[in-house]
Amino acid sequence: MPPDVHLVINVDSDPDPVSVYQDDASLLKKYGRMRRILAEHAGGAAAWTVLTGPVCRDRFFEPPFTDFWRELVGEGADLVLHPEEDLYGPPPGKEPGSCTYYDIAHMRPLILGKAEAMRGLGLPFAAYRGGYHGFTPEIGAVVKEAGIGIELSCAPGIAWLDKAAAWEGAPLSAYYMSATIPARPAAPGETGALFEIPWAWDAKAPGTARPRVVGENYIINEFSNLPAMSRVWDAVVARAQATPEPQIVSMVCHTFTMGQPEYEERLTGILDYVAENGGRFVTPSTARHIFDECRAASGKE
Numbered sequence: 001m002p003p004d005v006h007l008v009i010n011v012d013s014d015p016d017p018v019s020v021y022q023d024d025a026s027l028l029k030k031y032g033r034m035r036r037i038l039a040e041h042a043g044g045a046a047a048w049t050v051l052t053g054p055v056c057r058d059r060f061f062e063p064p065f066t067d068f069w070r071e072l073v074g075e076g077a078d079l080v081l082h083p084e085e086d087l088y089g090p091p092p093g094k095e096p097g098s099c100t101y102y103d104i105a106h107m108r109p110l111i112l113g114k115a116e117a118m119r120g121l122g123l124p125f126a127a128y129r130g131g132y133h134g135f136t137p138e139i140g141a142v143v144k145e146a147g148i149g150i151e152l153s154c155a156p157g158i159a160w161l162d163k164a165a166a167w168e169g170a171p172l173s174a175y176y177m178s179a180t181i182p183a184r185p186a187a188p189g190e191t192g193a194l195f196e197i198p199w200a201w202d203a204k205a206p207g208t209a210r211p212r213v214v215g216e217n218y219i220i221n222e223f224s225n226l227p228a229m230s231r232v233w234d235a236v237v238a239r240a241q242a243t244p245e246p247q248i249v250s251m252v253c254h255t256f257t258m259g260q261p262e263y264e265e266r267l268t269g270i271l272d273y274v275a276e277n278g279g280r281f282v283t284p285s286t287a288r289h290i291f292d293e294c295r296a297a298s299g300k301e
């Protein structure tokens with residue numbers, strides 16, 4: 001039987017965090033380039049983040065970006081709420097180096113407000129993903145309260161407690177998350193659990209190549225290379241072959257490198273490699289549907 005493997009492409013739409021301000025036209029050009037590559041090489045299925053952060057609280061929740069999101073959704077993509085509270089400078093009144101993800105009094109109104117704003121535009125978020133893989137049980141409760149059922153922050157093996165990332169021992173394929181320990185599956189009978197889709201990992205070493213960026217042991221287009229990303233995919237396929245259950249994992253690529261041939265070629269390289277080696281590209285919503293169907297078919301509720 002061919003391996004049953006599904007890949008969610010996380011598209012991180014952050015502007016380049018280290019460069020100067022980029023105007024709307026240059027960002028939309030990069031977004032458009034990514035959109036075309038994904039349409040041609042992945043059928044358009046992807047999880048596009050909509051960024052909010054201290055220096056761009058509302059920018060991506062207004063035209064022309066909302067028009068772009070609407071077109072993407074029309075083409076079958078999912079939208080993902082992506083607060084980067086620390087990357088773009090700490091919020092006013094916070095110490096540099098502090099971790100805002102632990103501050104639920106800050107995060108709660110932000111998550112609820114942004115989810116409501118997009119719902120009001122007819123563009124509800126399908127999923128949530130924190131910056132630096134930051135996530136807490138308290139954030140999980142608010143994400144659910146905001147009507148979002150899927151979470152994408154998990155990178156198994158990563159433990160950066162100063163960024164609220166605690167994913168040691170997390171499952172290597174999609175799971176319903178415990179409300180109290182995000183890196184563990186929900187207990188049987190636990191209702192309303194968030195559906196988590198972890199980043200594809202080779203399970204050999206956590207990303208230690210660079211500070212606060214997962215590297216060659218995951219599939220991350222900007223901080224790895226094609227042979228390394230292909231090896232991670234091979235590890236996922238091998239796991240799929242060893243179990244009757246589907247493997248559901250994610251990768252990440254950033255729009256800020258679009259227009260640079262090296263990164264575009266690397267991205268099309270890994271997408272084609274996945275497609276040629278048993279992978280199917282799905283949105284987070286479709287991934288959950290597949291997971292639920294499988295579970296129902298196997299009689300596990």
Ligand SMILES: [Zn+2]
Binds near residue numbers: 012013014082084131
């Ligand atoms: Zn980001």
